[in-house]
Amino acid sequence: MIEIFKSTEQRDWNVLDKIEKGCWVNMVMPSSQEIARITNETGISPDFIRDALDDEERPRIEKDEGIVYIIVDYPYFTYDESGFPIYETIPIGIVLTQEVIVTVSLKETPIIHTFRENKVKEFFTFKKTRFALQILFSISSYYLRYLKQINKKTNEIERQLHQSMKNKELYAFLALEKSLVYFTTSLKSNKVVLEKIMRFNYIRMYEEDKDLLEDVIIENTQAIDMSDTYSSILSGMMDAFASIISNNLNIVMKFLTSITIILSFPTIVASFYGMNVKLPFADNPYAFFMTIIVATFMASLTAFIFWKKKYF
Numbered sequence: 001m002i003e004i005f006k007s008t009e010q011r012d013w014n015v016l017d018k019i020e021k022g023c024w025v026n027m028v029m030p031s032s033q034e035i036a037r038i039t040n041e042t043g044i045s046p047d048f049i050r051d052a053l054d055d056e057e058r059p060r061i062e063k064d065e066g067i068v069y070i071i072v073d074y075p076y077f078t079y080d081e082s083g084f085p086i087y088e089t090i091p092i093g094i095v096l097t098q099e100v101i102v103t104v105s106l107k108e109t110p111i112i113h114t115f116r117e118n119k120v121k122e123f124f125t126f127k128k129t130r131f132a133l134q135i136l137f138s139i140s141s142y143y144l145r146y147l148k149q150i151n152k153k154t155n156e157i158e159r160q161l162h163q164s165m166k167n168k169e170l171y172a173f174l175a176l177e178k179s180l181v182y183f184t185t186s187l188k189s190n191k192v193v194l195e196k197i198m199r200f201n202y203i204r205m206y207e208e209d210k211d212l213l214e215d216v217i218i219e220n221t222q223a224i225d226m227s228d229t230y231s232s233i234l235s236g237m238m239d240a241f242a243s244i245i246s247n248n249l250n251i252v253m254k255f256l257t258s259i260t261i262i263l264s265f266p267t268i269v270a271s272f273y274g275m276n277v278k279l280p281f282a283d284n285p286y287a288f289f290m291t292i293i294v295a296t297f298m299a300s301l302t303a304f305i306f307w308k309k310k311y312f
Helices: 032-042 046-052 110-116 128-161 168-199 207-272 287-308
Strands: 002-007 013-016 024-028 060-064 067-079 085-096 101-105
Touching: 002 032, 024 032, 024 110, 032 046, 046 067, 046 085, 046 101, 060 168, 067 128, 067 168, 085 128, 085 168, 101 128, 110 128, 128 168, 128 207, 168 207, 207 287
Parallel strands: 024 101
Antiparallel strands: 002 013, 002 024, 060 067, 067 085, 085 101
């Protein structure tokens, strides 16, 4: 899918059928024919577009013949095979030519959607450098937003896990920990790209653009710190709760074993007096009640001993 937008200085928003100077070309899972069209009309390398559509591609920045190619990872929300929510990352390509800016992604993303709806403050398609930095800032902001959601879900699962003896909550923890690994790896790779933009003359920036880039780096660094912190906490919680679940199971097994032992004494007494042989007090009219009393006494004595030893 290809969409072409162009804004004016008066913030008018236009959807175009063909590429014009100062427009924005948004490509979402483009076909080979669409890739060929864009490369012919803009001079962008088709290899870069294919790289941006590779979900395993690592973030990077390069400049070739006056065209700047940027690939960074952005976060998105999905579910794993078990139905647990998981946050993953996927590449997005940003290309700055002399006349247009092009974005390439595998999936629709709310990050780009806000720009498509022209809801971003001071957003103009013809300000290509500012537009690229605004996308990077939005990506860093979404990382922070999703990290807060992960922390909230962690607290919810923690409350459920206090009395649980099942693995469901641990699987949920594992999915969140997997998300944090994706986030940490992608954020650190994005940081390298941002630092290269800051240090090297890949794109021309005005003073306000440099301020925005510094804000992006700050947001990205904060997201890295949060991701590392949450990952450490989550890893420790998983180990602790795995031990708690095992301990809860041991307590239940100890209680059931104690009950089994207590109930075994009435069974033993009844078994002895159920034998078809000559038994003491067999002719006594109170033999049945004596058997019950002995069995009850032995079970009660065993229960008292277990209670004193805090077996249950």
